[in-house]
Amino acid sequence: MPSTDASARGVTPGSSSSAFAPSALDVVRALNAHTRRLGLPGPAALIGDWADVDAVIAPSIELVAGCAPPANPDRFWFGALSFPVRVDESPLPEVVGGLVDGVLLLSDGEWLWRSVTGAPQPDWVRQARQTVAHSEPWQTDWATPSRDAHLDAVEHCLDAIRAGEVYQACVCTQFRGQLTGNALDFFADIAATTAPAKSAWLSGEWGSIASFSPESFLNRRGTHVTSSPIKGTVPAATDPAVLSASSKDIAENVMIVDLVRNDLGRVARIGSVTVPDLLTVVGAPGVWHLVSTVAAELNADVGHDALLDATFPPASVTGTPKIRAMELLADWEGDARGVYCGAIGVAGPDGLLDLNVAIRTVAITPSNNLTLGVGGGITIDSSPSAEWQECLDKAASIVDFSA
Numbered sequence: 124m125p126s127t128d129a130s131a132r133g134v135t136p137g138s139s140s141s142a143f144a145p146s147a148l149d150v151v152r153a154l155n156a157h158t159r160r161l162g163l164p165g166p167a168a169l170i171g172d173w174a175d176v177d178a179v180i181a182p183s184i185e186l187v188a189g190c191a192p193p194a195n196p197d198r199f200w201f202g203a204l205s206f207p208v209r210v211d212e213s214p215l216p217e218v219v220g221g222l223v224d225g226v227l228l229l230s231d232g233e234w235l236w237r238s239v240t241g242a243p244q245p246d247w248v249r250q251a252r253q254t255v256a257h258s259e260p261w262q263t264d265w266a267t268p269s270r271d272a273h274l275d276a277v278e279h280c281l282d283a284i285r286a287g288e289v290y291q292a293c294v295c296t297q298f299r300g301q302l303t304g305n306a307l308d309f310f311a312d313i314a315a316t317t318a319p320a321k322s323a324w325l326s327g328e329w330g331s332i333a334s335f336s337p338e339s340f341l342n343r344r345g346t347h348v349t350s351s352p353i354k355g356t357v358p359a360a361t362d363p364a365v366l367s368a369s370s371k372d373i374a375e376n377v378m379i380v381d382l383v384r385n386d387l388g389r390v391a392r393i394g395s396v397t398v399p400d401l402l403t404v405v406g407a408p409g410v411w412h413l414v415s416t417v418a419a420e421l422n423a424d425v426g427h428d429a430l431l432d433a434t435f436p437p438a439s440v441t442g443t444p445k446i447r448a449m450e451l452l453a454d455w456e457g458d459a460r461g462v463y464c465g466a467i468g469v470a471g472p473d474g475l476l477d478l479n480v481a482i483r484t485v486a487i488t489p490s491n492n493l494t495l496g497v498g499g500g501i502t503i504d505s506s507p508s509a510e511w512q513e514c515l516d517k518a519a520s521i522v523d524f525s526a
Contacts, residue, residue, distance in 0.1 A: 147178035167201040167323040178229035182248045182351035186327040192470040198222045200470040206460040213461035224330040265522040268296040277507040278457040292442030295498025297458040302491040306331045317408035323467045328449030334484040337407035340351030343476035346421045352439035354414030363404045363411045366483025369382030370371045371504040382438040383417040389433040391419035407521035437480045440464035
């Protein structure tokens with residue numbers, strides 16, 4: 124995130140030591156209450172490891188269908204891109220987004236105000252940060268997807284691998300549910316408890332998106348970009364050394380690293396694609412993951428649109444080769460993925476782009492219908508029953524959560 128000077132902070136330096144030090148989720152709740160009272164669109168929030176700070180919040184933003192990230196934005200874009208297969212069957216729009224001039228940033232416990240126009244923090248935003256909006260009770264009722272249907276899809280994938288059509292593919296299934304209560308409270312309570320690396324909240328007349336993702340898709344500053352695919356998972360109760368020693372999980376991760384290298388290489392400067400981190404075990408809610416990082420340098424004329432054309436959808440949730448894997452997945456999976464396996468995040472001035480991979484992500488319709496996709500990478504060594512269990516493990520931090 125571009126630097127913010129003291130004159131634009133909207134807080135007095137050192138004021139974070141006051142008696143009331145709201146968390147990012149406290150602020151999102153308070154902003155939501157204030158925007159409702161003022162008749163404004165609600166907030167959008169990115170909480171966790173985003174844009175070199177701990178939270179990026181648009182206090183009020185109208186998120187509409189079809190607003191994709193600009194190639195070279197001079198304002199802040201917040202939004203989501205859905206997985207581009209069978210999008211006409213998705214419960215939410217394929218693309219949602221919106222643009223704002225000013226954002227709140229949480230950095231090292233201090234709230235800052237960043238405006239591209241130099242405008243001061245609005246008084247109502249400052250007031251909202253100093254108030255408390257309490258969570259209301261909510262509950263969810265989830266239906267577990269068909270185990271047999273997922274096992275069949277994994278078997279189809281294994282047949283395709285044996286036939287040489289793909290080397291690996293990410294086969295997914297979908298939980299469906301119903302929310303009773305407020306969608307923002309649902310998001311905030313789960314995010315507060317599980318503390319995902321890259322959580323996100325977006326909402327509009329079209330519905331809401333509550334993302335609890337551990338994975339970074341594209342993290343760009345100027346001409347430098349990284350992508351950190353996750354491949355390889357075991358339950359949190361398992362010794363993480365088991366994951367480090369798993370030939371299946373290692374192969375799964377390395378194949379996707381090669382795919383990310385290929386994707387970034389389409390727009391990177393020749394010779395600039397590197398792998399600064401390979402096969403690191405990282406904890407996430409309910410599981411351990413294998414994570415690698417691929418980095419590249421882009422030419423200055425490569426806009427966000429060209430970068431996304433080369434890399435979207437994320438490699439870790441498709442397969443190798445990517446195009447053929449996506450064709451096959453459309454036949455194997457019973458439901459459209461929608462925003463699940465797409466990307467959510469922010470774009471802004473000075474070449475800022477930070478997108479998660481929209482896994483552990485719940486799509487919420489205006490009538491509070493819920494969908495939660497889960498899945499895993501299939502290689503020739505995959506066990507269909509183990510892949511089903513991995514889906515349950517990944518979903519557990521959300522579907523088993525109670526307010």
